[in-house]
Amino acid sequence: MTPRYATADDTTARLSPEPIVGAAIGVLIGVGGSIWVWELYPPTSAHLLPMALVSIGSVAIVLIGYAISAGLRRGRAGDWLVLGFGAVLIVAASLAMGREVWQFLADHMPGGLVP
Numbered sequence: 001m002t003p004r005y006a007t008a009d010d011t012t013a014r015l016s017p018e019p020i021v022g023a024a025i026g027v028l029i030g031v032g033g034s035i036w037v038w039e040l041y042p043p044t045s046a047h048l049l050p051m052a053l054v055s056i057g058s059v060a061i062v063l064i065g066y067a068i069s070a071g072l073r074r075g076r077a078g079d080w081l082v083l084g085f086g087a088v089l090i091v092a093a094s095l096a097m098g099r100e101v102w103q104f105l106a107d108h109m110p111g112g113l114v115p
Helices: 017-039 048-071 075-108
Strands: none
16 A cells, blocks of 8 residues: 555655745735735825735735746646735734734724723
8 A cells, every 4th residue: 555645656655845835926915915004004095005006916926926826837836836925814804803803803892892
């Protein structure tokens, strides 16, 4: 019986660096964009355009990176680039919503959150 990590010719399967590099670049782009938007928070009339430009710019960079990786026939790297970027956006959105929920509860609970 062949182990799951070995191939038919008994050589161990190796993880290529493409997914790791793609995910790392996606995470870096996502963290950079998220931190930049977080610094502009809360959205005021002066911050709406910069927040939109940062968001559109970071998505555009990811799409360009995906297109370049597809053009170089490195499709898995592009997939992991998008996955890394998406994972950071999910975490950043969860943190922002958690902060807002906490603030809402603190403002509306009699006596505050901590007795």
